[in-house]
Amino acid sequence: MIIRQAEIQKFGKLEKEQYRFSPQINIIYGPNESGKSTLMQFLKAMMYGLEKSRVRKTLDTYKKYEPWDAPAYFAGSIVFETGEQQFLLERNFYYKEKSTRLVNIRDGEELSVECGDLDMLLGNVSAGAYENTFCIGQEQSVPGRELGVLLEDERSNLAQTGSGDFSLSKALQNLEQKRKSKEKQKKELEQQRLTDIRQLEVKQQMMEADIAALKAQQEKQGTRKQNVQEQVKQLKQAAEPVLSEYRTVCRREQELQKVVRQVQLNTGRKHLKKEKEQRQQQKSEHRAGFSPLLLLGVAGLILAPILRASLDGFQKIAPILNVICIAFILAGLILAYGRQKKVQEAETEAAEEDAGVAYGDEEVYQKAAKQLASFQQKKSALEQQIETFQEQKKALQMQEARQEGSGDQIIGQIQEKEVEAANLTEQLQELQFQTAQEKVADQDIQALALAADTMQRLASGMSKTLEHVLNREMSEILSQITGNVHGQLQVSEEQGIVLSEHQKSRAPEAYSQGTKQQAYFAYRMAAGKLLAKEEALPFLLDEAFAGYDTERLRQTLRWLARQENQIFLFTCREMEAEVLREEGIPFSEIHM
Template sequence: MMIRELILKNFGRFRNRSIRLKEGINIIYGENESGKSTLHAFIQGMLFGMRKMRGRAARTDSYTRYTPWEHPSWYEGSLRFSCGGKAFRLERDFRRGEEGTKLVCESDGELLSVMDGDLEMLLGGISDTVYENTVSIGQMKSRTGDALLLELRNYLSNYQESGDGKLNLDRALLLLKEKKKEWQNRMQTREQQQEAEGKKIKYEIAYLERETEELGQKLLEERKREKAEQEVLRQENPSRQNAHKKKGAGAAWNWKKAVPAVLLGDVIVWGILLCLAGWKAASISAVCILIAVSLFLVYISTAFKKAETEEDTKHAGQPVSDNTSGNSQKESITNDSVRLLTAQLQEKRTRLSNLQEELSELQMAGISDRAEMEEIRGIELAAVTIQSLSVSAQESVGETLKKRISDIFCTMTGGKYKKVSIDEELKIDLFTEERHVPLFMASQGTIEQVYLALRMAVGDIFCSEEPMPLLLDEVFAMYDEERMTETLRWLYTEKEQTIIFTCNRRETEVLEKAGIPFHMVRLQE
């Protein structure tokens, strides 16, 4: 990545100021309070944004510190840079955060999205913490912070033999842990649901079994009662028919007896009257008596028939009838009851069969848990494999880092120091050909150079995909001329773009004396 132009529309003390930069070494010269640190902060703010703090922290944060001196509501800037052979323009309205950010590829006119990670991709995925502790060095900040140690530890723990440090193994392990927990929760939830559903089905099965048993018992009793009633009806019908025949026969027999008795009585009365009253009177009396008795018998016969008809009608209207219609009605009621119970029993048995099938399917579904267990075991195996790989990977990148620091520092010191040792806590020891020098025993200038070498070496690791411009703000104050010359020569050779902010002319004089090309930018008061 190379910065081509800074456009400060309204940022800090600058308003509508444009500064062009070039490949190689750029010297931004200015007196104190001329805005060098403001330009340094502007570059970082354009690349990573400026987060506005809250509460007391907002009084001294970068957002407040570099608020425009005039028209503070207009807080904007642009940065033009090249990356991957294409030119880009990045615009920011700092008041609106990412929503006020616009990234455009000037080579093809494509509008990119900062919120979707396009800018992060162009920056090689580095964070602002890595940026501040590697390629961006502020005034009196040559030494790295504890944040770099944490980032470096994470990088070392995540580095693979292939040299690709972008795979974050800690994050990968965390994701595997979360994935394992997700599968375990899914399996536990499934088991709980299956258990609850199984209990529900078993309860319903037990209830239906009781109901089926009761209905079967009722149906059996109803059929027994139906048979008993049919037997009773078969026995009652012949008895009633015989009684009716006997009643009719008795009535006919009574009529046969009544007629001779009446005639006999009439003859007896006629004989008595003949003896007492004579022939005429006896004949007349006998005829009258015969007529009266005949009329009486007719009346009695009519009354008897009427009474018999009423008796038959009465028997026909009773619930328990002895005729064929009553028997058919009773049989129909009994058959309906049996059919209803049979239909209910069949329905219960069908539902019971369906529930038993559901319970069987639910129990078979538990076999799917085996697949979930296989997933969990696979995740555990992946975690173990990653952890074992990280051990050898850490050793590999650790040795690479030590060698890179030693090479850079040896060049800066003109070969005086041959080796730099650094442990996992970033504790540094120096070695010449004759002796071992703990860092705390070295001069201030040497210490500054060691930390610069450390930053450059770590920056090479983190920014391996897309080398970033190197920003140095007053870092050569403790360097002698010889070491400054060697350091500037190394920067010109190794770095694609270096931006040096300074308030004195030592750097330009050394560069001119050593014949190292550079681009000069002067800030006016």
Template sequence: MKILKLELQNFGKFQNEVLELNDGIQLFYGENESGKTTIHTFIKSMLFGMERGRGRAAANDTFSRYEPWENPGYYAGAMEFECGKKRFHLERSFDKYSKRASLVCLDDGEEFSLEQGDLMMLLPELDPEGYSDTLYIGQAGARTGRNLAARLKDYATNYYVTGDSELNLTAARNALDEQKKQLDRQMKEKLEKKQRQREKLEQESSYIWRDVHRLDEELERIDEALERKEAEEKEKENRRVLDDIRPNKWRIHPLEVAGILLVIVGAFVLIARPWNYLVAIIIALIGGIYSWNRLKEGKKRQKTPPELMLEEITPEEELSSREKLLWERTLFFNEKEEKRIQYENLQEQLAELEEFDQSYKRLEEKKAAVLLASQRLLEVSGKMQGQLQQDLNRTASDVISSVTGGKYTRLITEEDLRLSFLCEGRKIPAEHVSAGTLEQVYFALRMSAANLLYEEVYPVVLDDTFAFYDESRLKNTLQWLARQDRQILIFTCQKREEEILQHERIDHSVHVLT
């Protein structure tokens, strides 16, 4: 890609400002507040658009800082660039009320849609974060950090494994992680559902077990009542049989008669005369009266109907009590059997819950497959990062050797882009060198990363990047930049870049800003 023309129609301090750019090094010179930062902010806004902040952030965001000084309702610009041997015209209106964007090929008139990602198709892999970490080095310095480290890791895994940097294996790992989370949620839901079922079954089982125990007690009570009832009925039956076989005249027991006679004889013999006659007669009269009353009672019983006799001993209640007990026993026994069957079924269901069903086993198998795939991706990613480090170290070492005049020839990048030099067999952390050398280290890292990350050769934007460079290293750096097959945009407030370019006879174009 090469920028051909910048048209700052109404952007910041500029109105209808047109800048035409050439190949190679483009030097933008101007004192402070001449608009250097405005121009490279314009380039970034044309490439990626510009959104207005919300709330308090809107007061100091990029949109507000570069809002046109005059006629802020018209906030727009255009850029012509070359890509794939074709020229394109990109135009944007940033105003919040008339925001729009258009992209047209100047060679054949074809119109493209930024909403559908046509600009990203023309400029692959280019995004605001990557641009700020590689192609653009601002006044804050060249130091970069985790964002570039993560991007290089993704690139290593994607490109070295698949040969295509557009295949995002980080997204694949994220998808696997998300799938694992979903499987974990499903498994957790199943376990929680199973636990709820177990608790419900155990509760029901407990209630039924108590019912069975209560029914056992009721049956035991009824059995005891039936035993007592059976003993009472047997005793009554024995009395009835004895009464039936005994004649009415022998309703007095022979032993009773014998006892009366024995008392009479004893009184007659033992008591002296004449009193023995009197006592014997009195005892005989008493015994006769007693026997007479017993005989009368026997005749009365014989004449009394069986129904009346039964009524005297509450016959209906006594006859029905056994039947009622038997009915209750049958009812309780049947209920107990039903409860027992329910209890056994619940125990079987509890036993089945202890075994995982097929759906849960399938979830476990899927999770194991996801974990294995994720582990393999991590292993491959680690190997590929090692390959990338070798390539990055080689490229960065060439750059740092050129810009330092051969003083440092080996630059080593490690995990999270920890940088160090290999000098005379010793490993020197980059933080131990001077601020100027450290700036050159990160410059070398950014340029090397840009060469690796982007297939398209994009322009490099340098905004007062060389403040810490001495004359010798600035010359080496400009010479190295001149050898690169890409457009270099240098923004500076000093004359020395132009002086070195002229002295070294390096082709360049100068744009003076006032």
């Protein structure tokens, strides 16, 4: 990868700057605070981006280089080439308007940074790997611990798969994340199960309380039903005398009504008889006033003058006949008077008899009618009492029917609640043991732990081939830049790297500051070549040789000149440029 040019809108103290770079060695020269380190950070940020820390009090790279006056112009671009293709990479670092644009300059095709196109062009070297190898900042000669992890991954890659596609640390981290995720899932499942148990226990308590309340209600309902039945019984007992008396009154009423009707019937019959007797009496009186002798005497007196005039001899007997006729008339009158007197006496006796009978019947009638009215009034009162009893009985029967219906409903509710309570008990018993999901989570946790353990055991017993390659590469670099003074540099699991001399191994910190820097420089470069196999990334070296003497600086620059990587040397000294000129090594110089 060759960076051809860079354009800065605003980045730290740099504003509206443009730079063109050589494909080999570029010396960026300038005094302190001229912007050399800012330019180096810009180039690294263009390749890997720049993230703002979420911790407000932390002075991270983003806050260090963000323009305070115009953060929206916190942006820039570079033109680089790789694989005979040129690309334009533009970035806006402002976190509110963050954007990245990657374009193939030849055909104008816009590539997708999100889909990994830029990572592919960078040889899939991570930012951490780059910062710990080819990118050396001021006073950062010692790489971070992350480099050891990256090399461990690389050793595992080649030892186990023969390629760089496998990352041991990432695999272990992935397994650990999955294990933690499964443990979290298991804990959540256990917590959910405990929550379900508590909820079911609460439901069970509520259900038991509901059942107890329903049974108490059922008991009260039974008591009320018994009370109603007792009231019905008492009402029947209270109504029995009234009904008995009512029946007696009805029977007595019927008897009196019969007496009254009989009296009325007798009275009617007597009236008919009396009328008949009166008619007969009238006939008798008519006959009693009529006498044949009276009629014969009257007729003789009437006929005597006629006979005396017509009969000559009748005159002689006329007086006698008159006397006889008068005698007949007198006899007839006497006889009629006697008959009339007898009729009057008979009428008087009949009237007196009728008056006695009538008086007796009237007294019976009045007494019976009075008693009948009294009984009818009593009957009416009894009927009202009976009607009241019937209404009370009907109300009690309706109340009893409602209570029976309510009782049946309560029994149904109790049965339903008891079934639900039994189901809750069964569910609680089931929840006392691990669920199927918890068992699966346990199995997954054990499987993940076994996988991590197996992977670590296999990694610990892997081949030493790559380690030997790394040791050889580091030793060759160190030997070249120290003029064969130090030639044995090895990786140590306990100490990181060690210098081996005279069968003794010592950490770089045991040597001078320059030798220490040179040992770690060799370590970084060898590790970088191992990690960046697919793409030769630029070397960004900011005051990386400040502790070097002239001879070792010369040897280091010679070694750098032989590399295919583009070199950026950021320095405030002119020594690097002078040595390069003395050695005849071409370079490009930029003054800040």
